[in-house]
Amino acid sequence: MRLLVLGGTRSGKSAHAEAVAAASGAPVVYVATARRDDADAEMADRIAAHRDRRPADWVTEETTELARVLREHPDATVLVDDLGGWLTARLDATLGWTDGGRGLAAEIDALVDAVADHPGPLVLVSPEVGLGVVPDTLSGRVFGDLLGTLNRRMADACGDAVLVVAGRALPLGASGSDSGAGAGAGPSATSPAARPPRP
Numbered sequence: 001m002r003l004l005v006l007g008g009t010r011s012g013k014s015a016h017a018e019a020v021a022a023a024s025g026a027p028v029v030y031v032a033t034a035r036r037d038d039a040d041a042e043m044a045d046r047i048a049a050h051r052d053r054r055p056a057d058w059v060t061e062e063t064t065e066l067a068r069v070l071r072e073h074p075d076a077t078v079l080v081d082d083l084g085g086w087l088t089a090r091l092d093a094t095l096g097w098t099d100g101g102r103g104l105a106a107e108i109d110a111l112v113d114a115v116a117d118h119p120g121p122l123v124l125v126s127p128e129v130g131l132g133v134v135p136d137t138l139s140g141r142v143f144g145d146l147l148g149t150l151n152r153r154m155a156d157a158c159g160d161a162v163l164v165v166a167g168r169a170l171p172l173g174a175s176g177s178d179s180g181a182g183a184g185a186g187p188s189a190t191s192p193a194a195r196p197p198r199p
Helices: 013-022 041-053 066-072 083-094 102-117 138-158 186-190
Strands: 002-007 028-032 059-062 077-081 122-127 160-165 168-171
Touching: 002 013, 002 138, 013 028, 013 077, 013 122, 013 160, 028 066, 066 077, 066 102, 077 083, 083 102, 083 122, 083 138, 102 138, 122 138, 138 160
Parallel strands: 002 122, 002 160, 028 059, 028 077, 077 122
Antiparallel strands: 160 168
């Protein structure tokens, strides 16, 4: 099972991904890509909320070395939250905001290959860039273009993808298809066990 979970801010994408990972039956390695910033109290609260709702037996890695984590945990369910945080950190590290992220091309290729080759269950969370406000600046356009392209490539590498809207996971069709029918999202992506209960 390889699943890409897309969604906008506060859509429930992280909660859905966590439910899918918990239902996998395998040990879970949670990869947190968000960087801690003591000066950003709101982000610190978001990180704390994510941490507090994770089961105590999950292993947490705070890193952007995603390919390494996949290599080191071939039999675990790896949950990455999220690709937007990874991309931001790597653009910072490579000074890619001013050159369109060209220096990241090889690293992105390697990550896509690592995802496609991962033998164990894998759940990737990523913002759907078209659902948020992207600043009309060079850095905003660079981020939007790169994340949109990365999401498309990850959807192909995973095979299964869902879009979470208002806490509901909508299966996405395979590349080039007109509907979700036969997309292969299957029970791992949208089963009742993976959905929050209705009130």
